[in-house]
Amino acid sequence: MQVWLAGLAGQAVYLAVLAAVFTLLAFLSRGRAALTWPKTLRQSALTNFLILQFASLNGVLYLVLIAPLAAGYVWLGLPALEASAWDGVPLAVKALAALLVYDFSLYWVHRMLHTSVLWPAHAVHHSDPELHFLSWSRGHFTEQFVIAACLVFTSSWMGFRLEEIAGLALIKGLHQYYVHSKLDWDHGIFRDVLVSPQFHRWHHANVPEAYDKNFASIFPVFDRMFGTYYNSGSAIDVPTGIADAPANDFLTQTLYPFRKWAAMLQARKAGLRAA
Numbered sequence: 001m002q003v004w005l006a007g008l009a010g011q012a013v014y015l016a017v018l019a020a021v022f023t024l025l026a027f028l029s030r031g032r033a034a035l036t037w038p039k040t041l042r043q044s045a046l047t048n049f050l051i052l053q054f055a056s057l058n059g060v061l062y063l064v065l066i067a068p069l070a071a072g073y074v075w076l077g078l079p080a081l082e083a084s085a086w087d088g089v090p091l092a093v094k095a096l097a098a099l100l101v102y103d104f105s106l107y108w109v110h111r112m113l114h115t116s117v118l119w120p121a122h123a124v125h126h127s128d129p130e131l132h133f134l135s136w137s138r139g140h141f142t143e144q145f146v147i148a149a150c151l152v153f154t155s156s157w158m159g160f161r162l163e164e165i166a167g168l169a170l171i172k173g174l175h176q177y178y179v180h181s182k183l184d185w186d187h188g189i190f191r192d193v194l195v196s197p198q199f200h201r202w203h204h205a206n207v208p209e210a211y212d213k214n215f216a217s218i219f220p221v222f223d224r225m226f227g228t229y230y231n232s233g234s235a236i237d238v239p240t241g242i243a244d245a246p247a248n249d250f251l252t253q254t255l256y257p258f259r260k261w262a263a264m265l266q267a268r269k270a271g272l273r274a275a
């Protein structure tokens, strides 16, 4: 109990520091307009915080999944580099290669999450009407299976030990908080090198021209390569969220995909009976 409380306190401090940094940066770049805190934002932040706590609790499930997924990769006989292939390669090059492969796999999985059957799980992440840094925490726990699969694919294919690339998750986490923040930055001449808050805000934009665009998490080059890149400039005032979003509370968000999948099954059964 004490360990859990200490962890919770540490996380609260970490998030408070992030909130202060992003608010200050937003104020410096957009002035007083960046300091408005609508009621929806407070409700969104609370929901996201509770979802984050639930995700921490089911982290055990995530760890349990890693070993069977890695065994499945070997059983399928999928290609894999020998660990010795990386002998003498500088750590920075290994890290960059791991990030590229991880982001490549996540790009395609993210595209699949935007298709009809998987969408209910991912819709939870997109349902936040007030996109802010903590919106990144709004991810349904079933999506953790997907992320675990991408990590296993990256480590297995490249011959890395999982611990070697797990450290990158910390840096990636910080970057994800940043790209969900209310900053309207596009990284200027580096806009195609590293995903920016503006790039990702367009991914969350609830406007038809931006639907199913900007799937990359780290490297926008994948969207350039596969024809899903979109950025028409400032995105800070563009509406975010989705039509028909589940209510902005923890329980509704957690149950939402299961309700949707049950409705899909019912509709399918009814369709088969009618045929």
Ligand SMILES: [Zn+2]
Pocket: 110, 114, 122, 126, 203
């Ligand atoms: Zn998405």
Ligand SMILES: [Zn+2]
Pocket: 125, 136, 180, 200, 204
């Ligand atoms: Zn997002």
